[in-house]
Amino acid sequence: MPTARIFVATVFGGALDVAEEIAPLLREAGFEVTIFDQPVLEALTDPLPDLALFCISTTGCGDFPGNFVAFVQALDERGAALQGLRYGLIAIGDSSYPTFCGAGRRLDGLLAEYGAKRLGERLEIDAMEVLHPDEEGVAWAERWIEQL
Ligand SMILES: Cc1cc2nc3c(=O)[nH]c(=O)nc-3n(C[C@H](O)[C@H](O)[C@H](O)COP(=O)(O)O)c2cc1C
Incomplete structure (x- = not known):
């Protein structure tokens, strides 16, 4: 069974909610899914999964959650060495900050730098505008999974 690993960066749990809502969709699509909410790099690299999804909130001034x-x-x-890794990325932030979705954007750049290939567009969820980030995440994931 192909593997999908979901990596979560969160302070208040919103990004984890998004991940937990999307996991069943990936399972229905035939993936064995694991969510990492205290991830170490080896969880991504040893070995690379067939698919990775990053759900990344921003804190501080464009910083990664602890x-x-x-x-x-x-x-x-x-x-x-991330060549061959296919991933999707959901960034969650608040557009009232000048560093909107800074952590998600930075991670996207790092993953590309090390050779990973993003599938589809990065989703940026604006907590200023969206009451239920998980609903927006699920709607995006339905389209994303169709394209895999
Ligand atoms: C102290 C603090 C700093 C924040 N800094 C940023 C920021 O720099 N950029 C941004 O886009 N959002 C920022 N946010 C907004 C959060 O990313 C947003 O509220 C998000 O929904 C939190 O997700 P979480 O529940 O996964 O932690 C900040 C929120 C707080 C409370």
Whole structure:
């Protein structure tokens, strides 16, 4: 069975809600799904999954939430061979901050730098505008999974 791993960066749990709503859709599509809410880099690299999805909120001034700092530090410092990795990315932020979705955008850049290939467009959910980020995430994921 192909594997899908979902990586979550969150402070208040919103990004985890998005991940938990999308996981059943991936299971229905035939993937064995695991959610990582305290991820280390090895969870992505050993071995690479068939598919990865990142649900990434931003905190501070465009910063990664604390639960994701070790993952990004490891990627920044050690790098990783991500050629062959296919991924999707949902960034969650608030457009009243000048660094809107800064963490998700930065991770997207890092993944590309190390050779991973994003499938489809990055979704950016604006918590200023959207009452239920999980509903927007699920609607996007339905279209995303169809394109896989
Ligand atoms: C202290 C604080 C700092 C934030 N900084 C940013 C930011 O720099 N950029 C952004 O887009 N959103 C920022 N946000 C908004 C959060 O990303 C948004 O509320 C998001 O829905 C939180 O998701 P979570 O429930 O997964 O933690 C900030 C929120 C807080 C409380």
